Amino acid sequence: MIRPLIIAAAFSLSGMAHAQTAPTASDIASYSGLHLAAHEGRADDIAQLIADGADPNARDGSARTPAHVAAFASHDDVIAALAAGGADMNALENRVYDVLTIAAVADDPDLVSLAMTLGNDPTLITSVYDGTALIAAAHLGHHEVVAHLVAGGAPLDHVNNLGWTALMEAVVLGDGGADHVKTVQILVEAGADQTITDRDGVTPLGHAKARGYSDIISLLE
Numbered sequence: 001m002i003r004p005l006i007i008a009a010a011f012s013l014s015g016m017a018h019a020q021t022a023p024t025a026s027d028i029a030s031y032s033g034l035h036l037a038a039h040e041g042r043a044d045d046i047a048q049l050i051a052d053g054a055d056p057n058a059r060d061g062s063a064r065t066p067a068h069v070a071a072f073a074s075h076d077d078v079i080a081a082l083a084a085g086g087a088d089m090n091a092l093e094n095r096v097y098d099v100l101t102i103a104a105v106a107d108d109p110d111l112v113s114l115a116m117t118l119g120n121d122p123t124l125i126t127s128v129y130d131g132t133a134l135i136a137a138a139h140l141g142h143h144e145v146v147a148h149l150v151a152g153g154a155p156l157d158h159v160n161n162l163g164w165t166a167l168m169e170a171v172v173l174g175d176g177g178a179d180h181v182k183t184v185q186i187l188v189e190a191g192a193d194q195t196i197t198d199r200d201g202v203t204p205l206g207h208a209k210a211r212g213y214s215d216i217i218s219l220l221e
Contacts, residue, residue, distance in 0.1 A: 020097055020105055022072040027060060031069075034058060038066035038078050046081035056087040063094040071102040076114050083118040090121050101126040104137040109144045113152070122154035131160040138166035138187065141179030146186050156192040163199040167192045171204045176213035184216050194220055 023031075028039055034054045037045045046066075050056055057065050067087045070078040079099060083089055092098055100120040103111035112133070116122055122133060134154040137145040146166070150156070157165055164172065167187045174180030184204075188194065197203050202210075205220040 019095075020072075020102060021062065021095060023060070023062075023064065023069055027062070031060070034066040034082070035060055035064075035069055038070040038075065038082065039073055041070075041073060041075040041078055043075070043077040043081045046078060047085060050085035056082050056085045057091060059093075063092075065091045065093070067091065067099050068093050068097070068102065071099040071106075071111065071115075074106065074108060074111065076111055079111070079114065080118065089115060089119045090124055092124075092126065096127050098124055098126055098133075100124070101133040101136050104133040104142060104145050104149065105140065107137075107140070107142040107145055109148045112145050112148045116148075116152040122149055122152045123158075125158075127160075129160045129162055132158050132166070134158070135160055135164070135166045135169055138183050139169040139173045141170065141174055141177070141183050143179055143182035143186055146183050150186060150190045156187065156190055157196060159196065165192065165196050165204075167194065167204050168196070168198060168207070171207045171211075171213065171216060172198070174213075174216075176208075176211060176216060181213075181215045181219070184219050188219055 023039065031039055034049050034056060037049060059065060065087060067079055067082045090098055098120060100112060100115040100122060103115055126132060132154060134146065134149045137149060159165055170180050170183045194204055208216040208220055
């Protein structure tokens, strides 16, 4: 039996898990050096700043590195320059996000691919709910990002601490629309395990049936 109150509470918690915090106006006003160059997209200045002794893994007040700042601002060339200068592409900021998961939530498939090319590990555990970039993207129905992550070796069947896989989140937290249908299709075709249940023993198919998501039901059956 699916317990609606538990699902609603989990939905709220998972939404919080994916609520990333980009640098605020106050943060930006405090920036200098690499953090400021990263925010402003000044890729040409990155190598010189690092050569002059700037730390590519320095942290702001929210533990964001310059690479995190550049990811929030979608400055791909800056991220590439930082990686070339020794930036840790698997660094986590204080909400436990890496560049890859920031890009996944932003629905930025180009940055997702770049981050993985630069060494950002798609198997990395991110968010306070012990998820992955793939789970975050599946939750939001970012199917092009999901496809890139699957191709990059993201773990299909990782279970977060809410008890959900990427496939489960695409159903339970999705709206049954075209984006989430495509997300489910990609995951199923990639071999995601449809038998992994939630903590109540309900499968993704069971949740799809309870919601009347006919297109997803067809994919899962």
